[in-house]
Amino acid sequence: MDVLQVAFLWDTFVKTKDGGQMKQAKEVSDFINSTVGLEVETQRINQNGELSHKAYPKGLLNERKHHFIKNDFLETQSELITPPTKTTLKGLKYLGVYHQALRSELAAKEYLWPYSMPPKLKADHSDIVIAQTDPKSYEYRQQVAKIRKIERTAETGVHVNIGFTKKAIRDLTAQDANVSIDELYLQAAVGFMRYRWLLTYLFGATPVAFNNYFSPDTEVPVGPVRSLRNSHFGFGNGFISSYQSIQQYVDGILKAVDDKQLIAQREYYGTVRLKRSDNVSDLLTKGIAYLELRIYDLDPFEPLGVS
């Protein structure tokens, strides 16, 4: 997955919505220099292509205190989180350092799995161990594993957090005091949702699954696909909220939690998340701070999973 291309698409998606005067503004093209943060998940494996049985790398700072490398859903899953940077190149430099740090602390014959689909799994899935981070997260993850399929929690991917730079906001508001930054974010979100089929075509890198991902009693695809992870065979709950307004987006998620469609707000796994804080209701009072794009599979042709 090419992060620069994501910035290009972001630019395009903002431009192509509505056709209003704002889309012509020079400042919109500046969004290609948006602030970008990457979250890249990766799985530790052994030399046979199975989930590693080794503990979290000891040489790294305690993962509960770690700012950049955290355990994700599973004990074997690490999430590498870059700080927001104004250039994608800088973000990738951070990612390179994290990768190197994590790799330098792996046990002998331990590797990082380059695919988003989980490696070989045991038939009873006893090798999938939920990460024991904070108690609240652990409880939530246990619930997800119980209600959804635990093998699907073993998928990994790339999340791209993308937001307007302060300069872009300043320029836009200087040009038109009535411009709504939230509206621009929503336009971009709608654009990404509308064209997610194209993103899947361009970046999908999970054509097949590995041993015991599919249980004997589950439906399986008849052949390779672009992205199993982003299909109904992958991780998720099928719920998509509305992007017509922040109110509808928030109401949709809260209602889904009330109706038990979602286990919690954080289980909203739409292709695009509107982000402000962990409490989705903050979007209503504080506005959208950035978008989180969740569609990208790891790129197995790249050592960092992204390019």
Added chain:
Amino acid sequence: MQDRLDNPNLTPAATLCDHEVDGSLMSYGLAMANRYQNRAHENPNPFTGFEEQPDMDANELRQLLFGVMGKPENYKNG
């Protein structure tokens, strides 16, 4: 990116399928995992470019990754 639009065989999913062995991508995945690990070990100084950064220098980044004492030697040697 245009080439992927013009030719579906150049998309990542299609390219991956060219690496299937007996209908599986397992051997290719293990080969890539091994290659990337070796390449990382060969990198003598991953902090290049962070020496004099205004937002975070190499020492600060090293401490944030490995703790207060850092781990410069092992890290450097991969």
